[in-house]
Amino acid sequence: SHKVSVQQLLNFSFPSLSFLYQSQQTDSGCSLLPYDEYWIRSNRIVTSEGVFSGAVEVKSGRIASVVSDDFEAGQFLGKHVVDFGNAVVMPGLVDIHVHLDEPGRTEWEGFSAGTKAAAAGGVTTVIDMPLNSIPCTVSVEALNLKVKAAKEKIYVDVGFWGGLVPENALNATALDSLLSAGVLGLKSFMLPSGINDFPMTNITHIKEGLHTLAKYKRPLLIHAEVNVGSESDDETRHRASDPRSYSTYLKSRPASWEIEAIRELQTAMEDTKVGGRAEGAHVHIVHLSDAETSLNLIKDAKSSGASVSVETCAHYLAFSAEEIPDGDTRFKCAPPIRDEANRQKLREALLEGHIDMLSSDHSPSTPELKLLKEGDFLRAWGGVSSLQFDLPATWTYGQKYGITLSHLVKLWSEKPAKFAGQEHKGAIVTGNDADFVVWEPEVEFDLDDNYKVFSKNPSISAYMGKRLSGKVLATFVRGNLVFSDGIHSPKPCGETIFAK
Numbered sequence: 001s002h003k004v005s006v007q008q009l010l011n012f013s014f015p016s017l018s019f020l021y022q023s024q025q026t027d028s029g030c031s032l033l034p035y036d037e038y039w040i041r042s043n044r045i046v047t048s049e050g051v052f053s054g055a056v057e058v059k060s061g062r063i064a065s066v067v068s069d070d071f072e073a074g075q076f077l078g079k080h081v082v083d084f085g086n087a088v089v090m091p092g093l094v095d096i097h098v099h100l101d102e103p104g105r106t107e108w109e110g111f112s113a114g115t116k117a118a119a120a121g122g123v124t125t126v127i128d129m130p131l132n133s134i135p136c137t138v139s140v141e142a143l144n145l146k147v148k149a150a151k152e153k154i155y156v157d158v159g160f161w162g163g164l165v166p167e168n169a170l171n172a173t174a175l176d177s178l179l180s181a182g183v184l185g186l187k188s189f190m191l192p193s194g195i196n197d198f199p200m201t202n203i204t205h206i207k208e209g210l211h212t213l214a215k216y217k218r219p220l221l222i223h224a225e226v227n228v229g230s231e232s233d234d235e236t237r238h239r240a241s242d243p244r245s246y247s248t249y250l251k252s253r254p255a256s257w258e259i260e261a262i263r264e265l266q267t268a269m270e271d272t273k274v275g276g277r278a279e280g281a282h283v284h285i286v287h288l289s290d291a292e293t294s295l296n297l298i299k300d301a302k303s304s305g306a307s308v309s310v311e312t313c314a315h316y317l318a319f320s321a322e323e324i325p326d327g328d329t330r331f332k333c334a335p336p337i338r339d340e341a342n343r344q345k346l347r348e349a350l351l352e353g354h355i356d357m358l359s360s361d362h363s364p365s366t367p368e369l370k371l372l373k374e375g376d377f378l379r380a381w382g383g384v385s386s387l388q389f390d391l392p393a394t395w396t397y398g399q400k401y402g403i404t405l406s407h408l409v410k411l412w413s414e415k416p417a418k419f420a421g422q423e424h425k426g427a428i429v430t431g432n433d434a435d436f437v438v439w440e441p442e443v444e445f446d447l448d449d450n451y452k453v454f455s456k457n458p459s460i461s462a463y464m465g466k467r468l469s470g471k472v473l474a475t476f477v478r479g480n481l482v483f484s485d486g487i488h489s490p491k492p493c494g495e496t497i498f499a500k
């Protein structure tokens, strides 16, 4: 077949999309690109298998075809082609662990600001956590309030986890109605969550929850830490140590808290096996920090046939305890960021495939609650604000230990999409939603005061002040160009996602 240079056929190339938008504004306003059918071309299209030079055809929000560069002459004649040249085209990121905090705590975050940050960071789907909003998503009524609050505010697609709490855990009817209303799975805590109306569950609650989840084949996400007392054992002795020193906080929350929680979960994990009481359900350990015994226990459960997975977060891979300055409570989260040796082990485990996926655990609050002025690690709110930096943070630190573009696709898109029951997302294959991030891995930028962070309270993000590489040029959600050249589409056209 006769090959032609695609350059001869292009009718426009990046960057000019926002100008194009301004000149050809559509009435929907959902997309900065005024076409329903177009091709995206790049020398670096990434799948979990590798990188190729080619083009992706988009029609009505879906991927209509994917071709490598040995296409037929004339294939693009008369078509709209956006050429991204050497910029990388990947499936958009699917962040399964995000606290958007609306309704009720919009001074912490919110659907609009949070999903703008997601879009600016190449995240095309977020799954919202059931806690920190008021009310927490523990009933159908609360879910309905969330969905109502999200209406016409979201720039990317948003699904919801429901909460498993003592109040609903032993009540199969209550859980049935929450699951039937479309939450993608449930989430619970094995110790106090910090939010009074999201109480912790014990192992009986967890087992009953899994039993109900089995019918729906949906996962239970678990914050796996239990309070087994700390090394120095009581609050008074911590108080005697310097609360501005990160090591004081780290000692107050040792790895034994994660280990003990996962041990307690062993029989619950057993229940998910073929023939078990909760066959069809799945246990997912969120934000693993301890890369040793806790991870080994999870590996053992997996190899014994339990349906189990585990995520870690970008910040556990990026930072180590030794680097956290005194008083810098932006880094306070639970479980805590541990020492350098642990970070190395976590990175190895990730590359070896023992950690199934990544998430942000974007859990922002306000500078006041982070006690940024006092710098008191023991009293500050726990949670890292990071949603906009999922991609560049994972990439910047990941390059040091061997993360490839294909790793990013697998850990940030394919695996989490599948985990959340969104098999039609997370990969560049024909028929899938046209969710993409286009970015330049080599371009560096400083997260200084001039950098536009779309989340509320940018000053609390642990990444501010850092230099990252990996600039997002464009983000597409179901074919809509929702972010380009630093601006968002005029209308927020993200969709709410429900389990069927």
Ligand SMILES: NC(=O)NC(NC(N)=O)C(=O)[O-]
Pocket (backbone or CB within 6 Å): 099, 131, 132, 193, 194, 195, 223, 287, 332, 333, 334, 335, 361, 363, 382, 383, 384
């Ligand atoms: N209430 C929270 O958002 N807690 C979160 N806080 C963290 N991780 O420090 C979490 O995911 O556990």
Ligand SMILES: [Zn+2]
Pocket (backbone or CB within 6 Å): 223, 286, 287, 334
């Ligand atoms: Zn948690």
Ligand SMILES: [Zn+2]
Pocket (backbone or CB within 6 Å): 097, 099, 129, 361, 362, 363
């Ligand atoms: Zn969380």
